[in-house]
Structures are given as C-alpha cells and as structure tokens.
C-alpha cells in the first residue's frame with residue numbers, strides 16, 4: 001500500500017472514525033448517474049475493534065446475522081478473520097438522511113482494512129460502497145465517498161482530476177474534491193424516520209414515467225450549477241439553486257408535510273432550505289443568511305426539529321488512537 005493518504009496495516013485492537021454527510025445538490029438523480037454535491041459534516045461515528053470470543057456489535061452476538069451493514073462488512077472485509085468485538089458510537093441521528101450508515105461502514109471498513117494489511121483511499125471508498133450496497137441493495141456511492149474523502153465532494157461533476165471512480169453494473173461515478181467555501185450550514189432532523197431504499201425505489205418508478213428523462217436533465221443542470229456556485233462561494237446563487245433543487249424533489253415526491261413546515265420555519269433566517277438525502281421524512285438542510293446561524297437554529301428548534309449547525313469535516317475516514325471503551 002503506497003498511498004500516503006491510505007489506511008496503513010495495523011494489528012488489533014483498532015479504532016477508526018468517519019464523518020456523516022449532508023447532500024446539498026442532486027440526491028436521487030445521482031443514483032441514475034447525474035451529478036451530486038455532498039458535504040462531509042462534523043458529526044461522526046467511531047468504531048473500536050478488538051478480538052473477542054465471538055463476533056458482536058455493541059455486545060449483540062446476533063448482529064453478524066441481524067445487522068445487514070455489519071454482516072456485509074464482515075463478509076467483504078474480514079472473511080475468515082478471527083471473531084471481533086466491535087463497539088460503535090455516533091453523534092449522527094439514525095435514519096435521518098445524515099449518513100449514519102455510510103459513516104459506520106467507512107469507519108468499520110477502515111478498521112477492518114487496517115487489520116488485513118491496509119488499503120489505499122480509493123480502495124476504501126470502493127469497499128465502503130460495496131458494503132453499503134450489499135446491505136441496502138440500491139443507491140449511489142455519494143454517502144460513502146464523502147465519509148471516506150471528507151470535505152466537499154462532487155460526483156460526476158466539478159472541474160479537475162477525479163480522486164477516484166466507483167462503478168456498479170453499467171453505472172460509473174467519478175469523485176472530485178470541491179473547494180470549501182467555509183460556510184456553516186444548518187441541518188435539522190424532522191423526527192420522521194424513513195427508509196432510503198424505499199424512497200430510492202419510489203423515485204425510480206417516478207423517473208420511469210415519460211417526463212423522467214427531462215426531470216433528470218433538470219436535476220443535472222441544477223447540481224452542476226450548484227457545484228460551481230458553492231466552489232466559488234456565491235451564497236446568493238447557491239440559495240437560488242437550492243430552491244430549484246427542492247422544487248424538483250417535490251416533483252419526484254420525496255418532500256413531506258413536516259419537511260415543508262421546517263422549510264417555511266427556516267425561511268426568514270435562510271438563503272434557502274431543502275430536503276437532504278432520501279427525503280419522505282428525515283432532514284432538511286438550510287444555508288443561513290450570513291450571521292443568522294443562531295437564529296436559524298432557534299427557529300428550527302421552535303418548529304420542533306432537532307437542528308445542528310455543521311461545517312465541513314475536512315478529514316475523511318481514518319484510524320485514531322483511542323482508549324478501549326469499557
């Protein structure tokens with residue numbers, strides 16, 4: 001393994017961490033090959049891996065069979081390895097569209113790869129996507145790419161050389177880094193849980209209708225412009241494009257009355273707000289009017305959501321030195 005940014009070989013016990021994510025432009029359309037802009041956020045998942053009498057996750061010995069993400073990680077990254085006792089802690093709310101599963105598989109993938117000889121960053125990104133896809137059955141590599149790379153990440157868009165590419169079937173996504181405008185964003189969890197796989201399948205059916213190709217073209221146009229406007233730090237234009245993206249998400253049926261209420265509550269303190277992730281529940285992301293971050297958080301909390309002010313987490317998945325949890 002010669003990648004200086006890769007995951008080095010290490011023996012157990014091991015600890016690794018990976019950030020969650022928030023999708024700014026292009027969710028759903030990215031599954032069909034269109035561009036997407038994803039931000040790795042400063043809420044993360046940490047895993048601690050040590051040898052154990054039998055494999056378990058957070059003391060649950062059934063997890064290798066009952067938790068599809070854990071099962072896929074062991075199958076794809078630890079085949080034939082000794083039993084491992086894995087602890088996972090996270091600050092990312094689950095089933096909220098903030099990348100808890102992508103962060104879990106990126107962190108666990110990094111730890112297990114270190115324990116089996118190390119891996120370069122592109123290899124870890126492909127492995128994490130493979131694990132997530134095996135567990136989820138559908139989807140794009142956007143979440144896992146952001147968790148592995150950190151920072152602002154464009155799929156199938158943006159200037160410059162790709163960091164790496166990831167394929168599934170005949171689909172291929174190129175992953176590029178986008179300049180960090182150093183903005184604070186506010187994400188707010190509605191408390192309405194949802195399933196990514198169910199929403200992705202429903203949108204797939206919607207896009208199979210006759211106007212599907214033109215909807216996808218619009219998604220691609222908005223995401224391409226969004227990647228450019230974020231990269232040059234243009235708040236106003238980014239706000240305008242976020243609104244257009246939200247309109248497209250409404251048209252493919254993944255907004256939700258609760259999310260619309262939150263978007264309305266955010267409006268006086270935000271350039272714009274939209275669904276983030278699979279939608280049909282989950283979270284919104286809002287770009288605050290400069291200096292109004294606190295007011296935006298208060299407004300969303302008063303509207304009954306769980307808001308977080310987030311920034312880009314520049315560091316992607318990696319090993320950390322950590323004491324063993326008790």
Ligand code: PMV
Pocket residue numbers: 023026027028029030031096097098099138139140141142143196200276277278279282
């Ligand atoms: O994991 P979520 O809920 O943030 O959804 C991911 C975004 C989708 O585009 C809907 C699916 C995907 O895998 O890209």
